[in-house]
Amino acid sequence: MVHERPWMFHTTVLENVAYGLASRGVGRREAQRRAAEALERVGLAHAAGWFAPALSAGEARRTALARALAVEPDLAILDEPLADVDAQHRAGVERIIRELPARGTTVLLTTHRLETAYRLADRCASLIGGSLRNSLPDNHFSGTIAESGGEPVMAIAPGCRLHLATPLRGPAHVVIDPRTVILSREPAHTSARNSFAGRIAVLAAEGDRVRVTVDVGVPASPRGVPALPRGVPIVALITDRSFREMNLQLGEPVSAVFKTVALEVYGGKPP
Secondary structure, three states: OEOOOOOOOOOEHHHHHHHHHHOOOOOHHHHHHHHHHHHHHOOOHHHOOOEHHHOOHHHHHHHHHHHHHHOOOOEEEEEOOOOOOOHHHHHHHHHHHHHHHHHOOEEEEEOOOHHHHHHHOOOOOEEEOOEEEOOOOOOEEEEEEEEEOOEEEEEEEOOEEEEOOOOOEEEEEEEEOHHHOEEEOOOOOOOOOEEEEEEEEEEEEEOOEEEEEEEOOOOOOOOOOOEOOOOOEEEEEEEHHHHHHHOOOOOOEEEEEEOHHHEEEEEEEOO
């Protein structure tokens, strides 16, 4: 386990990293060799002889990660693994975490930053009120950003593509802020590149707002507005006043409209 604020033993960085190996009966020479390799992986080979308690927070974090990597664990538990790590070394730490499963190590990490979870994890869950829930924010989609007609798109279901505004390509996560989704009974005449037809599946009051879930798998109109396959929900969060003025009803056909700039993209790489 790598704690959010890792403890450094009062010895050198190399001896800190070799500790787990020594406690498992690995000989001193072999333990120091494997510790040196782990420090090389985290970019701290030059600091092997430094006094570990004097390290910066980011250096201590990387030393603790090396200490965990050196024993080649079956399970690595990482608590906020990127906290305090400077921008120069952040990409390297992320690369190490991504490579661990291929080395036979399962990774369980905790973070308050959704973008970190989206970039690094295959599966995400939320801890809400002390309970673990397999839930993600509304309008969260995973897929691969590809290019179609000279613009980036992500297929989130057969025949369903989100139009994006990003230079990134490849596997990524996309999140649409429910407050940016516009509901319309008629095909929207806007510059928005994303417009999908469906029917209202859920209405839920949230203070002075109403959460409207549109099942965009049900064709809502024969007027040319594309409909998505069944089972793809899009959530809009509208004011109570707008809800009353529109007089929205369960099962009613509507269009969910949002601009490409309303989509937040996590992951992906420059082409």
